[in-house]
Each structure stands twice: as structure tokens, then as C-alpha cells.
Amino acid sequence: MSQKILIADDExxxxxxxxxxxxxxxxxxxxxxxxxxxxxxxxxxxxxLVLLDVMMPVKTGFDVCHEVRASESLRHVPILMLTAKGRETDVAKGLALGADAYMTKPFSTRELVQKVQELLGGPRAESGA
Known part of the structure; x- marks a missing residue:
């Protein structure tokens, strides 16, 4: 069964x-x-895994990350924040709230795929229960 990735972005x-x-x-x-x-x-x-934008309507990516980490049933889900907000303070805030990784836009698709594989425990073929 293939792994599920949630992409959350308003763009x-x-x-x-x-x-x-x-x-x-x-x-x-x-x-x-x-x-x-x-x-x-x-x-x-x-x-x-979740690919999470920071600047979104209703709740920001920071809000989502905070709520996920506070949730008993969801706290284990890896979160990769993708955002145009690349200042050190934004990165530090995302990581402090529990994001597993942080990439700024624009990003290399190759680097993104590598980071996703890394967060999911290696290349897809190695995933198994």
C-alpha cells in the first residue's frame, strides 16, 4: 500500500x-x-507525512503544527514545512513547534523528494510493515 502525503497550501x-x-x-x-x-x-x-505551508487562511501552518503535536493520535506524523517565510526566526519557530524539517520556497524538487523519503524512512521501496 502506498504511503499517504497531505499537501496543505492555499496556492x-x-x-x-x-x-x-x-x-x-x-x-x-x-x-x-x-x-x-x-x-x-x-x-x-x-x-x-504532511507538507505544510506556513501562510494559509483560517489557521496558519504554525497553528496546524502546534495542534498536531498536541494531538495524541497525530503527534507522530512527520511535518515538513514549505514556506516563503525563510527568516531564521520563522525557521526556528516552525522547528520549535515540532516541525521535522523546514524548506523555503522556491525549493529544488529533487531536494524535496529526498527530504520526503528521508522523513518517511528511506526510499519508497524500503517502506514496509
Whole structure:
């Protein structure tokens, strides 16, 4: 069974390109367009990893990260924050709230795929229960 990745971003072009990239890598992809939708999808679908934008409507990526880490059932889900907010204070805040990794936009798709594989425990072929 393929691993599920939730992509949470309010920018349609980024959602489309990341969805294409992750599907091409063999992952099942879930989408959310704001922070609250991301939390709802996580509670329902239990993704294996979340690609989380910081600046989103309703709830920010920081809010989502904080709530996920406070949740008994979701706190184990790796979170990779993707954002245009690249100041050191933003990175430090994301990591302090429990993000597993932080990448700033624009990012290399190759580096993103490598980071996703790393957070999921290696290349897809090695994933198994």
C-alpha cells in the first residue's frame, strides 16, 4: 500500500505541482487549501507525512503544527514545512513547534523528494510493515 502525503497550501499552482511530483514518486496524495482543512483531513485520513505551508487562511501552518503535536493520535506524523517565510526566526519557530524539517520556497524538487523519503524512512521501496 502506498504511503499517504497531505499537501496543505492555499496556492493552487503549488498544490498542483506538488501533487504531480508526489504522485510521480508513487505516493497517494491528499490536498488541503487551508489550515483547518489540513487538520480535518489529517484526522480523517491519517497521512504518513504532511507538507505544510506556513501562510494559509483560517489557521496558519504554525497553528496546524502546534495542534498536531498536541494531538495524541497525530503527534507522530512527520511535518515538513514549505514556506516563503525563510527568516531564521520563522525557521526556528516552525522547528520549535515540532516541525521535522523546514524548506523555503522556491525549493529544488529533487531536494524535496529526498527530504520526503528521508522523513518517511528511506526510499519508497524500503517502506514496509
Amino acid at each position: 493552487p499552482n503549488i498544490l498542483i505541482s506538488l501533487e504531480f511530483l508526489m504522485k510521480r514518486e508513487g505516493y497517494e496524495v491528499l490536498l488541503a487549501r487551508d489550515g483547518q482543512e489540513a487538520l480535518d483531513v489529517m484526522a480523517r485520513e491519517r497521512p504518513d
